[in-house]
Amino acid sequence: MKYLFLPFLFLIGIHFTSNAQFILERENIAQVIKYETELHSKNEGFKKMQVSSDFFHGAQEKLDYYPLTFKRTDDTFKPECVIEYYYSSKDSIVNAIVYDWNIMNEVSNLKTDGYKLEQQLGRKDEYIAQYNAVRAQMIKQLGEPSKTEDILEDKHGFFGKTEWNLADKDVTLTVSFTPRLQNAGQFKFGTFRVRLKTDWK
Helix, strand or coil: CEECCCHHHHHHHHHHCCCCCCCCCCCEHHHHHHHHHHCCCEEEEECCECCCCCCCCCCCCCCCECCEEEECCCCCCCCCCEEEEEECCCCCEEEEEEEEEEHHHHCCCHHHHCHHHHHHCCCHHHHHHHHHHHHHHHHHHHCCCCEEEEEEEECCEEEEEEEEECCCEEEEEEEEECCCCEEECCEEECCEEEEEEEEEC
């Protein structure tokens, strides 16, 4: 099944992202902290991460990264946006930013928090609307995308992707939604996420 980027979905999504603001110019980490503080974001400190080599330009596998992480507590879409700022320890310049509306950010233990995944099952249209609204905002700020994959349904769920390949950065927006939870032993899993990633060259 294909989901086109219809105007009424843009309007629905704009309701959810009315407070969303994105950094699209390269900054240093001090500027980022000031920016997020002014937005009343919650500073969640540094998060230990390992990423794939294609996650951002120059990324290395099996290397520990410690992005500075914030939560947009004023976000009108739930789950709230969690932002990871990957930056160079040499000069504090940001190399990549990930904006993640992901229910797994609110699940610390599947035994106690697994119900949060089940609560997402009926929210497909909301996640798609959120994706479309962020996409519309990026088109306004960056121009027409370099590549778009329409939101399609396969055996795993719904997935859509939009890319902007610019002279100084690559920007990638994705949506993933699982209409049915999958069993793994005594636990159930699913993917409910909208992600915007900016990667400077």
